[in-house]
Amino acid sequence: xxxxxxxxxxxxxxxxxxxxxSRFVGPLAGTLSGVVLLRLAGHLTARDALxxxxxxxxxxxxxxxxxxxxxxxxxxxxxxxxxxxFGSSSLLFLILGWVAGTVCLAIPLNSLLAxxxxxxxxxxxxxxxxxxxALILGALMMMPPMLGVLGAVVLLIAxxxxxxxxxxxxxxxxxSVPLTVPAANRxxxxxxxxxxxxxxxxxxxxxxxxxxxxxxVTNSTHAMNLGLAYGAFAAIPLxxxxxxxxAPRLGPTTPWAILLSCAAMAVQGFAQLLGAGHPSQWPATLxxxxxxxxxxxxxxxxxxxxGRFTRIAVVTMMGLAASAVGIQLVAMSGFLxxxxxxVLLIWAWRSGNTRQPDVGNxxx
Numbered sequence: 488x489x490x491x492x493x494x495x496x497x498x499x500x501x502x503x504x505x506x507x508x509s510r511f512v513g514p515l516a517g518t519l520s521g522v523v524l525l526r527l528a529g530h531l532t533a534r535d536a537l538x539x540x541x542x543x544x545x546x547x548x549x550x551x552x553x554x555x556x557x558x559x560x561x562x563x564x565x566x567x568x569x570x571x572x573f574g575s576s577s578l579l580f581l582i583l584g585w586v587a588g589t590v591c592l593a594i595p596l597n598s599l600l601a602x603x604x605x606x607x608x609x610x611x612x613x614x615x616x617x618x619x620x621a622l623i624l625g626a627l628m629m630m631p632p633m634l635g636v637l638g639a640v641v642l643l644i645a646x647x648x649x650x651x652x653x654x655x656x657x658x659x660x661x662x663s664v665p666l667t668v669p670a671a672n673r674x675x676x677x678x679x680x681x682x683x684x685x686x687x688x689x690x691x692x693x694x695x696x697x698x699x700x701x702x703x704v705t706n707s708t709h710a711m712n713l714g715l716a717y718g719a720f721a722a723i724p725l726x727x728x729x730x731x732x733x734a735p736r737l738g739p740t741t742p743w744a745i746l747l748s749c750a751a752m753a754v755q756g757f758a759q760l761l762g763a764g765h766p767s768q769w770p771a772t773l774x775x776x777x778x779x780x781x782x783x784x785x786x787x788x789x790x791x792x793x794g795r796f797t798r799i800a801v802v803t804m805m806g807l808a809a810s811a812v813g814i815q816l817v818a819m820s821g822f823l824x825x826x827x828x829x830v831l832l833i834w835a836w837r838s839g840n841t842r843q844p845d846v847g848n849x850x851x
Contacts, residue, residue, distance in 0.1 A: 488636055488807055488808065488810060488811060489807075490504070490505055490508075491773075492773050492777065492810070502558070503555075506551065506554055506555055506558065507551065509628075509635060510547070510550060510551040510554045510555075510628055510629075511547050511548060511550075511551040513635045513636075513639070514547045514550070514624075514628055514635065515543055515544065515547045516639075517635065517638060517639060517642060518539070518540065518543040518547070518591075519540055519543070520639075520642045520646065521642060522536050522539050522540055522543075522595070523536075523646075524642070524645055524646060524649060525595065525599075527649060528649065530598065530599055531595055531598050531599075532598065535594050535595055535598045536595075538594050539591060539592075539594060539595045542587065542590055542591035542594075543591050545587050546584060546587035546588040546590075546591045546621075547584075547628075549580055549583045549584030549587050550581075550584040550588070550625055550628055550629075552580045552584070553577055553580035553581040553584050553625075554628075554629060555573075556573055556574060556575075556576050556577040556580050557577040557629075559571065559573055559574040560573075560574030560575060560577055562574075581625070584625060585618070585621055585622055585625060588617075588621030588622075588624060588625060589614065589617045589618045589621045590617075591621070592616075592617040592620050592621055593613045593614060593617040596613050596616050596617050596620070597609060597613045600612065600613070600616075634811075636807075636808040636811060637808055637809070637811065637812070639808065640804065640805050640808045640809075643801065643804070644790060644791065644801075647791060647792050647793060647797075647801070648790070648792055673835050673838050674835075676728055676731075676732075676831065676835045677832055677835035677836060679724070679728060680725075680728065680828050680829075680831040680832035680835060681828075681832055683721060683724060683725050683728075683824070683828040683831075684825055684828035684829055684832060686721045687718060687721050687722070687725075687821075687824040687825035687828050688825050690714050690715075690717045690718035690721055690821055690824070691714060691718060691821060691822050691825060692714075693710060693713065693714040693717070694710060694711045694713070694714020694715055694718065694821055694822075695710075695711075695714070696710070697709075697710030697711075697713065697714055698710040708762075708763050709762065711763075712759045712760070712761075712762050712763060713759070713760075714821055715755075715756075715759045715820070715821035716755075716756045716757075716758075716759035716760045716821075717756070717821070718820060718821025718822070718824050719752045719753075719755045719756035719759065719817070719820045719821055719824075720752065720753070720756045721824055722752045722820050722821075722823075722824040722827070723749045723752050723753065725824055725827050725828055725831065726745055726748050726749050726752065727745060727749065728831060729745075729827065729831060730742065730744070730745035732831070732834065737786040738786060738789050740785040740786055740788065740789075741786060743785055744782045744783075744785040744786055745782070747778050747779070747781050747782035747785070748778070748779055748782035750778050751775040751776070751778035751779040751782065751813065751817055752775070752817070752820060754771055754774050754775040754778065755771070755772060755775040755817040755818075755820060757771060758771035758772045758775060759821075772814070772817060772818065773814075775813070775817040776810045776813035776814040776816075776817050777806070777807075777810045777813065778813070779809075779810070779812075779813030779816050779817055780806045780807065780808070780809035780810030780811070780812065780813040781806035781809070781810075782813075783806070783809040783812065783813065784802050784803075784805035784806035784808075784809045785802065785806075787802075787805060788801075788802040788805070
């Protein structure tokens, strides 16, 4: 993620470093972390845990080799060159990595299943589960590293929470009361959501078709930039309304999260107004993605266990990791805003039509 946000992809050492980090070091560290968590939870014996960690090294090394072979072959084909033996061996390395991954997963899966079936049936069952699981993990590894960094956050939170006793309240908790909104507020929120839905749909339509009918729009790219910019700006009041609805559930950090997400939409709208090809558009989009990432991470900070410094450090890493999702959200904000407006409109309508319990009868 640091390499992505620093814009160093043009440097010659970036691609091999990114391959090593995201295709070998990261997956191997994640495997080690997962095995340790399973071992501490008592789901794996020491022998099975050691075997899994040792077997993961050649499995991920072969996966890295397959990814490097694919990258070399793609570059050679793109340049019109004849494929070298390494560039043409991606499938071979992929099959070898798949086999090694299946072997690596077979032992821990056999322990987790704890089946009492005969040995041949247990072996068949384990292989039938380990083979597709290894293929899925390998496919996820071939994708951009955003999935890996989010998975690392999940493992980190699980590691911090494992072994912690669940606090028991001294007295019985009060009965859960559903969130209620006054009828006048529901009507106003529904009207605002409907207006934002129409504005968002207009922006989305303009982004797709504005080059055909809108005066002053030079081409489809210009129309897309303008439509996405106006759609991002239109998403700001939607986020404010959604924050008012979600605040009781997300906790006291909700206003700060909404402020960061609104700032992200403002920066993204500015980036789209700059136009495609402008040297500042991509850096501004990355800033918007980072703001959105930290907006996502702030409400999740309440699940982090530890002191103040630990919570700040983990939430900071969570924000950087969530920026991978933030890139997708800010890039598609002009098309996602109408969807959010429709959801808020349906919520306001259903809340207004849900029959509230008779307090007098309940008391009686």
